[in-house]
Amino acid sequence: MTATHRIVFLDRDSVIANVRRPAFAHTWTEHDATRAGEAVARLRDARATIAITNKVPLSADDLAQLPDLKLIAVAATGTNIIDLAAATRRGIVVTNIRNYAVHTLPEHTFALILALRRQLVAYRADIEAGLWQKSERFCLFGHPVSDLAGSRLGLLGYGVLGKATARIAQAFGMEVIVHNRSPLPDAAADGVREASFDEVLETSDVVSLHLPLTEQTRNMISAKEMIRMKRNALLINTARGGLVDEVALADALRSGLIAGAGVDVLVTEPPPADNVLPNLRLPNFILTPHSAWASTQAMQTLADQLIDNIEAWAAGAPRNVVT
Structure with a gap:
């Protein structure tokens, strides 16, 4: 007789889509949202064998209280919310989602780039202030507009999302250089050039981050890195909030150290009231609420x-396994 798995989805409202039920014997419990302190009770009370979580963390102490748990299906790519070492010790398989945002995130990246290079925020503010209506000419100047064609995009990270971003850049006529942790045997075929971290920082007109957050990449862009960037450069982060020192970025934008920044991710989400970036009101800064991944498709x-x-996993052929 086939065992019935007990599935608990801890934060169902984080996935705005049709989630079909698995094609094997199971019970299904879903919660719209779950606070970190509620996760153990909800999983333990249901005697869950399978937990689904997008952003609800499960620590080593949590896992120690869940003897029935066999699988954690993370409804996202990042798995830093799970103590992976503890899961491995307890024989709990962890899976994640891969390559699902291959169109939406690069498109969002370029929405930010285009809005900043074309000064859309600044000109919208001017119109709202009545400056165009009072202009002596048919058009309104005041903010320098720059083409993407002929400029250089520097990518830090060149996985699936970095590659998709590079292809869009090339369609705009941009040169693309890449710094990646591992060698890129297909770089020439892709029409990109490998470069050092220093060259990407110092020579790119746009620096775009496409890296996971690790102890090695945490705050990889801080004040000392932004000092080395071109004064007319843009910084784009649609990857992970912890990659960029948020206070240093705000200081760099206020002082004109870099020309602008587009950010979709923050260290703490949702941000606390005293986070510097949501409170930054500058025409050369765009903050979006971790929505780059979230197209309907x-x-x-x-x-x-x-x-x-x-x-x-239930069929004995697990895929997208992290542990």
């Missing part, structure tokens, strides 16, 4: 892959 792909991962 990408969310459905994520939801489908989430259940694919669970079904594959």
Whole structure:
């Protein structure tokens, strides 16, 4: 007789898509949202064998209280919310979602780049202030507009999302240079050039981050890195909040150390009231609420892959395994 798995989705409202039920015997419990302190009780009371979580953390202490748990299906790519070493020790498999945002995140990256290079925020503010209406000419000047064609995009990280971003850049006529942790045997075929971290920082007109957050990459862009960037350069971060020192970025934008920045991720989400970046009111800064990944199409792909991962594990052929 096939065992019935007990599945608990801790934060169902984080995935705005149709989440089909797995095609094996199971019970299904879902919670719209779960605070960190509620996760153990909800999983333990249901005797969950499978936990689904997007952003609800599960620590080593949490896992120690969940003897029935066999699988943690993370409904996201990042797995820093899970104590992976503890999961491994307890024989708990952890899976994640991969390559689902291959269109939405690069498109969002370029939405930020274009808005900043074309000064859309600054000119909208001018119109709202009545400056165009009072202009003596048919058009309004005041903010320098720059083309992307002929400029240089420097990518830090060159996985699936970095590659997709590079292809869009090339369509705009940009030169693309890349610094990656591992060698890039296909760089020439992709039409990009490998470069040192220093060259990316010092010569790029746009620096875009496409890296995971690790102890090695945490605050990799701080004050000393931004000092080395070109004064007309943009910094774009649609990857992970901890990659950039937020206070240093605010200082760099206020002082004109760099020309602008587009950010979709913060160290703490949602941000506390005293976070410097949501309170920054500058025409050369755009902050979006971790929405680069969240197109309708990408969310459905994520939801489908989430259940694919669970079904594959239950069938004895796990995929997208982190531990």
